[in-house]
Amino acid sequence: MLKRALEKVLTTDEIRQLYGSFDIIGDIIIIKIPEPLLDKKSIIAKALLDRMKPIKTVLRQATPVSGEYRIRDLEYLLGEEKTITFYKEYGCIFKVDLAKVYFSPRLSTERFRIAKKVEVGETVVNMFTGVGSFSIMLAKNQSDSKVYSIDLNPDAYNLMVENIRLNKVVGRVVPFLGDVRFVVKESLRGVADRVLMPLPEKAIDYIDVAIEALKLEGGVIHYYTHAHASKGEDPIKGAVKELEASLKVPHKILESRVVREVGPRWNQVVLDIQVGLKV
Ligand SMILES: C[S@@+](CC[C@H](N)C(=O)[O-])C[C@H]1O[C@@H](n2cnc3c(N)ncnc32)[C@H](O)[C@@H]1O
Incomplete structure (x- = not known):
C-alpha cells in the first residue's frame, strides 16, 4: 500500500527505507521519516494523502515514545489538522488523541x-x-x-x-x-x-x-x-x-x-x- 502510494515520488531504495515505519490509526497515518529523506517530507505527505484514500491526516513521528505517559512528539504534515481519530478492531471502537496518549x-x-x-x-x-x-x-x-x-x-x-x-x-x-x-x-x-x-x-x-x-x-x-x-x-x-x-x-x-x-x-x-x- 505504502509502496504503491510513493512509487512516483521516491526511488525503490528510498521506499525501502520508509517501509514498516508507519501506523494507520483510523483516518490518520503516522510515518517515521529517516534523516536523509526529511527534505522530501512534503512530497511524501502529499503522495500518501492523494493515493491512500481513507487517510485524511499525515503526521510525522518526530521522537520515540517516551516519558511516564509513553507519548511521542508528532509533527503535522498535511491534510486535516488534527490528532484525534476513531480506531476500530474486533467489534470495538476507540477514540484516541495521538498527541496526548499512547x-x-x-x-x-x-x-x-x-x-x-x-x-x-x-x-x-x-x-x-x-x-x-x-x-x-x-x-x-x-x-x-x-x-x-x-x-x-x-x-x-x-x-x-x-x-x-x-x-x-x-x-x-x-x-x-x-x-x-x-x-x-x-x-x-x-x-x-x-x-x-x-x-x-x-x-x-x-x-x-x-x-x-x-x-x-x-x-x-x-x-x-x-x-x-x-x-x-x-x-x-x-x-x-x-x-x-x-x-x-x-x-x-x-x-x-x-x-x-x-x-x-x-x-x-x-x-x-x-x-x-x-x-
Ligand atoms: C504502553 S501504554 C499501554 C496502554 C494500553 N494498555 C494500550 O495497549 O493501548 C502504558 C500506559 O501506562 C500508563 N502508566 C505509566 N505508569 C503508570 C503508573 N505508575 N500507574 C498507572 N498507569 C501508568 C501510561 O500513562 C500509559 O497510558
Missing part, C-alpha cells in the same frame, strides 16, 4: 488473544490501561466479567471513560485515575483472577503490585517486557530470566510469545504466569 494498532492480535482467555465471572485488573483498549475488548468478549482499569495520564483516563460509554461496557470496565501502586493499595487488594501489565519498559518494577492485586489463592499475570536477543538467541529466555530474578512467589509460566519486534534485536515478549501456593 496507542498502538500493532497490539490488536495480542488484545484479542488475552480477551479469549477471560472466563465467566472473572475479575481483571488492567494496571496500565491507556484509552481502554485491552479492558474494553476483554469486557466485550466476556460479558460476565469486571475489568478494573487504571491509568496515570488524565487524558488517557478521560478517553477511557468516553470509550467505555461508546462500547456500552459501563459498569463492567471500571476506570481509575492514578498511580497503580496507590490505586491497588487503596482499592484493589486481592480482588483479581487476572492482572494485565502492558507497560513493557517498567512492568518488572510493578510485579509486587500485580501480586498484591491478585486473589489470595493466586491467578494469572500477563507480564510484558522488552527482551534483547543476539542472532540465533531466543528473546523469551531473556524475559524469563529477568522475571525469575524478581518473582519470589510460587509460579508457573503457562504460555510465552514474542508479541512484536520493537527494534533491531529487541522484541516485546509476553509471559502468561500462574501464581499461587498450589502451582
